[in-house]
Each structure stands twice: as C-alpha cells, then as structure tokens.
Amino acid sequence: MVFAAVAALALPAVSFSTAALANKANDTLVYASDSEPENISPYHNNLREGVIIAHLVWETLIHRNPKTSQYEPELATAWKWVDPVTLELSLRQGVTFQDGSPFTADDVVFTFNYVLTPEAKVVTKQNVEWMAGADKIDDHTVRVRLKGPFPAALEYLSGPTPIYPAAYFKKVGLDGFSKAPVGTGPYRITAVENGKGVKMEKYKGYWKGSPLGDPSIGKIEFRVIPDGETRMAELMTGGVDWIWRVPKDQADQLKAVPNVTVLSAETMRVGFLQFDAAGRTAADTPMKNEKVRQAIAYAVDRPAMVKNLVGEGARVMNSACFIDQIGCTDDGVPRYEYNPDKARKLLAEAGYPNGFDTDLYAYRERDYAEAVIGYLRAVGIRANLRFLKYAAMREAARAGKVPFQYQTWGSFSVNDASAFTGVWFKENEDDMSRDPKVRALLDKADTTTDSAVRKDLYKQALSMIAEKGYLLPLFSYPSNYAFSSDLSFTAQADELPRFYTAHWK
Numbered sequence: 001m002v003f004a005a006v007a008a009l010a011l012p013a014v015s016f017s018t019a020a021l022a023n024k025a026n027d028t029l030v031y032a033s034d035s036e037p038e039n040i041s042p043y044h045n046n047l048r049e050g051v052i053i054a055h056l057v058w059e060t061l062i063h064r065n066p067k068t069s070q071y072e073p074e075l076a077t078a079w080k081w082v083d084p085v086t087l088e089l090s091l092r093q094g095v096t097f098q099d100g101s102p103f104t105a106d107d108v109v110f111t112f113n114y115v116l117t118p119e120a121k122v123v124t125k126q127n128v129e130w131m132a133g134a135d136k137i138d139d140h141t142v143r144v145r146l147k148g149p150f151p152a153a154l155e156y157l158s159g160p161t162p163i164y165p166a167a168y169f170k171k172v173g174l175d176g177f178s179k180a181p182v183g184t185g186p187y188r189i190t191a192v193e194n195g196k197g198v199k200m201e202k203y204k205g206y207w208k209g210s211p212l213g214d215p216s217i218g219k220i221e222f223r224v225i226p227d228g229e230t231r232m233a234e235l236m237t238g239g240v241d242w243i244w245r246v247p248k249d250q251a252d253q254l255k256a257v258p259n260v261t262v263l264s265a266e267t268m269r270v271g272f273l274q275f276d277a278a279g280r281t282a283a284d285t286p287m288k289n290e291k292v293r294q295a296i297a298y299a300v301d302r303p304a305m306v307k308n309l310v311g312e313g314a315r316v317m318n319s320a321c322f323i324d325q326i327g328c329t330d331d332g333v334p335r336y337e338y339n340p341d342k343a344r345k346l347l348a349e350a351g352y353p354n355g356f357d358t359d360l361y362a363y364r365e366r367d368y369a370e371a372v373i374g375y376l377r378a379v380g381i382r383a384n385l386r387f388l389k390y391a392a393m394r395e396a397a398r399a400g401k402v403p404f405q406y407q408t409w410g411s412f413s414v415n416d417a418s419a420f421t422g423v424w425f426k427e428n429e430d431d432m433s434r435d436p437k438v439r440a441l442l443d444k445a446d447t448t449t450d451s452a453v454r455k456d457l458y459k460q461a462l463s464m465i466a467e468k469g470y471l472l473p474l475f476s477y478p479s480n481y482a483f484s485s486d487l488s489f490t491a492q493a494d495e496l497p498r499f500y501t502a503h504w505k
Contacts, residue, residue, distance in 0.1 A: 023238060024486045024504040027218040031242040031499070032225045032234060035364070038391040039178050040192055042162050043115050046124045047390055048269075048410055048495060051160075053198060053222065055496055057098075058162030058183035061089055061108070062154055063211040066492050069415070071154050072211050075103065075163055075184065079154075084449070085132075085146040087153060093140055095207045097165040098188040105136045110166035112144065120174075125429075126422040127160040127412060130446075148447045151454065152326070152416040160412040186215040186500045197223040216503035232482070235260060241487055244497070246480040247367075248311035259485045266313040267495035268322045269410040269477035271368065273300070274424065277433040277470050280400030286356050287403050293469030295346035296404075297336035299379045304338070305371055306475050313478025319462045320421060320471045324493075327417035327445065327458045334466040343379040355380025361397070362406035363390040368474075369406045398429045408477065413494035417458055418446045424471060425461070433470035 037050030042058055063074035076089040095103040112134035115122050122128060130153065132145040146153060165182050172180065181189050186206050191199040200220040208214075223240060225231045232250055234240045236257055246254065246262075255262045273296065279288040286292045306314045318335050321328035347355060360376075360383040362369035373383045388396070396402050411419035423430050427439050438461050445457035465471055481497075483489055489502045 023241065023484070027504070028221060029217045029219070029242065029487065029499060029502065030221045030223060030240045031244075031497070032223045032231050032240045033244065034224070034226050034228065034231070035390060036195070036197070036224045039174075040181050040189070040198065041174060041178050042160070043120065043122045043128075044174065044178070045391075046394075046412070049222070051410070051412060052497060052499075053189075053200075054162055055185070055498070056187045056200060056220065056500060057181065057185045057189055058164075059185050059210075059212075060158055060161055060163065061091075062158040064155065064158040064415075065211070066494065066496075066498075071158060074158075074211055075108075076157075082143065084149045087144045087146070088137070089142055089144065091140045091142065092207070095184055096205050097168070097182050097184050098203050098205070099165065099168055099182045100205070101165055101167060103163070103165075103184055104139050105142045106139075107163050107166045108142045109134045109136045110169070111164045112161070114164075114169075124160070124412065124423060126419070126426065127156060127414075130156065149449050150447060151449050151451075152414070152418050152446070155326075155414055155416050156419075159414045186210070186212055187220055195224060197221065212498075212500050215500040217499065220499055235482055235484070238484075242481070242483040242489065242497070244479050244481045245364075246482050248309070248480065251311070251480040251482065254482045261483055261485050261487075261489075263481045263483075263489070263491055264311070264313050264478055265481070265491040265493065266315070266476055266478050267410065267493055268325070268413060268415075269408050269479075269495055270317050270322050270420070271365075271406070271408045271474040271477060272317075272320070273372065273404055273472040273474065274397075274407050274432050275404045275470065275472075276400075276402065277435075277468070278431075280432070281403045285403055286350070286352060286358065289350045290468055291346045291350035292352065293472075294336070295343040295350065295379065296376065296381070297469055297472045298339045298346065299343035299381070300372055300375045300472065300474070301338040302474050305368065309368060309371060310475055311478060311480070314475045316475050317473035318466070320424065320465045320473055321417040321458075321462070322411060322420065322476060325411065325415055325417045325420065327454055328420070329455060329459050329462065332459060333463050336466075336472070340375075340379050347380060352380070355382060357382045357384070358403050359384050359386045360404060360406060361386045361388065361393050361402045363388055363393045364408065365406075372406060394430075397432065402432075410477075410495045413496050415494070418442075421458070421461065421465075422446065425465065433465075433468070435464070435468070435470065438464055438470070 037045030037047040039045050042054035061076040063072045079089040115128045130150045132147045135143045187200040188203045231243045275293050276287040302316045318330040319333050441461035448454045
C-alpha cells in the first residue's frame, strides 16, 4: 500500500501513535486483518481489505440491495438502455465529495475514461474493460458506451466501479490520491500509514436518503495485524472490536470467551489451484502436461480439507466460479474425486513415475497450502512452499515465474460468473492457461443476452477448464467472524462487512 500520513492538501493528518482505543465508549470501531492493499485507490488493488475500504469511502452509480438483490439508485437516480450498447444514467444532485466539491457528470466521465487507459494501470481490468467509454450529455446525465452487449453491466456498475473526483484526481495524480483519497461515501479517510492501517471518520456531509443508510458509528479504524494469534489476543483484551478469517480451532475457543460473539457464514470466495499450463515458467515444466494437472486434482482430498481445516459453511467447488453466481454451473462438469492411486498412474503415464520437484506459491492460509503439499508428496510430487505477500505473488505469476499457485478469489463481490472466469481465462495477465477456445466460449457467454444460451456457453467453457485441468477449484470459503458483544454486526455472503450498517448495542 502506498501508505503515509495524509497530507494537509485535503484532509488533516492523524498519527497512529495517538489512535483512540477501540470500543463503544470511544465510538471507534477497530477491525483487524492480516493483509493490506498495496494502494488505497480501489482501482489499484484487488485485495479484499481494499474492497472493504472502497465500500466505506467511495460510492457507485447503482446499489445492489444485499437482501433483495435488486438494483437501486445510488449516485445515479435512474437509468435506461438507449440501445444494446448504450446506457444512459441520470445523476443525483446535491452530492458532494469529502473535499466539498460537487459530484457531477464530469466525475463519472473522467473516472470511466481514465480507468480504461493504459496509463491508469488498473489492477483488475476485467472490472472495466467491458466499457468502451463514457460521455457527458449535461451536468447530470451521462452515457456509458459498451464494447458489446454485456448482460452483467448493472452488476458491475453496482460493485467494482467507484466514482472519483475528477478535478482533485487530476490535480494530485494517483500518488497524491493514494495518500489523501477522496470519495462520496459515508466515511472519509483521515490517515493512512504503511504497515499499520487506515483511519476513517463519519463524513458529516454525506447525502441524505442513501440506500446505505445513515452510518451510526463515528470512527472506524482498520489495523494490519499479520499474526492470527495476536489478532485474537487483541480482540480478547479489547484492543480491537472485530476480526475475521478466524481458524476453526480458534473460533471454537472464542465461543467460550465472555463479551465475544462468533459468527460463521459462507462467502463467495473460492480457493483454487492454478497451473502454468501455458508453459511460461519453462518449456519443459510438468504443468504443461494435462495428465500432471489431472493427477494433482486427484491427489488432493478436498472433502477432508473442508471437514478438518476449513470448517462449517464451506462447500467443495467443482467449477471455476462460485456456484451461486449467475451463469455458474457444475452440471455435467468433470469432477475429480480423491484418488491417489489414479494420481500416481497419471503421473507415470505423463513420464513422471517418480514424481518431480516444484514450487507452490501461496499468500494466505499457510496451513491450507501445506495440506496440499502433503497430499502431493504422498503421490511423489515434492512441492516447496513459496509464501509471499499477495502483490508479490500476483506480480510473479503475471511475469510467468509461478509453476502453480494456491489462490483465492472473491469476484469483487460481483454476483456473475464473468467476475471469476473473466479474470482467470481471458488470455490476460492473470490467465496461466491461455487457451483461445476457452476464451472464445467465455467471450460469447459474456455478451449474449439470452440467459439459456449464456448458461450453456458457460457450461461448455467450465467443462473444458475442468477437463483440461487448467484450474482446480477447492472449496468456497466460510468466514469466521469474531467481534465484541457490544457490536451489532451482520455478515453477508458477498464477503463485504458493511460497517456503515453496524451499531453499538
């Protein structure tokens, strides 16, 4: 993260050494996690911690109601399709950014046109590349032009497409914006600091009638605490109010702790193994061999991992998407049961009767990655764990240096299969298989408006991905949340803790 004390050019600097204590009395909700995004700008990180902050500080044109899944007005008050590739939106008046500047069509047009440029260096291009551009009709009307029909357009406009203040961003640039960010959301950032976290406070000028509601808690602080046991200790002693990704055994322990509430819920996040099927690491890498990839799939006991490690709320996944996403299906998709004997047979057929040595890259849940390594060792594959920070692993994979990796993906909470398959199989920088046939199927699936045809195209693509062993889905992620009993908090399946709806009891 490009973290530093917030410069005086927009917001007052706040030192973490003077941070308020967590708890109801201080009206400061302190939450902790193990990772930090490399840049606070939402378009310039794809870590879940960054997604959470983005939904507190920035807003999108459209709101998807998490209870009804219906699209509702947010920064746009209405929208209509002019034609299959042109969406016109009427913008809300009277909204101001956290620096006091008014929200207008200029901000929308600038944001969308900027993130489509190569100079923007957007981290997850799939989130915006369905757009061709945006045009200003008047101060409160814009048109978004699509590259082609895209049935998930409203879903993306309600998720990973926040609006930036045009004049301010042009003045300070990305570096300045990452140090002193500005949005229209219910909370404004008052301090960021590398390795420590982010401080936020309720935005007093937040517009009335927002579908997000009027936030109750006055201050929110995100703290980076890499060690899980330290996070748990901080919760138990009142240093923080809320933690998540609590391992199953620790969650069970915390259930007996007074004044701590434990909540478990499934999320859209999927853990998976991804292989260098394109052979970018080396021309003779074993991962280019389809039988090797299939052998690995048979070698990993996914149901046992769910039962013994991941815990309640998880499901084994068989398709390269979250099963409840629109367009996702595992009907007819090839499945890999746990069968180490079959794995050994396939390895022998592939020319590796004695297995081989390789590196497995991972960035979170070391115990999950180590379990995979144990299963592989049992069939002769000797994998060395390369445990890195997320950004480092991502860049190594994009540079073609990763033979296979333990990855997870929460689809930016977008409830459409394209948010998963579009990232990992469109012959882009995150695609390690680079299969043009898969891409062609997905391109058609992403642009057809016939839901039945779309689902069939996804089924074909997902079946091909599974058959070729390009990616092995492991399981959906449950999240074990633990938080102060003083806090009223509700979890959602999209893995977005909506702290603006939380309140003290």
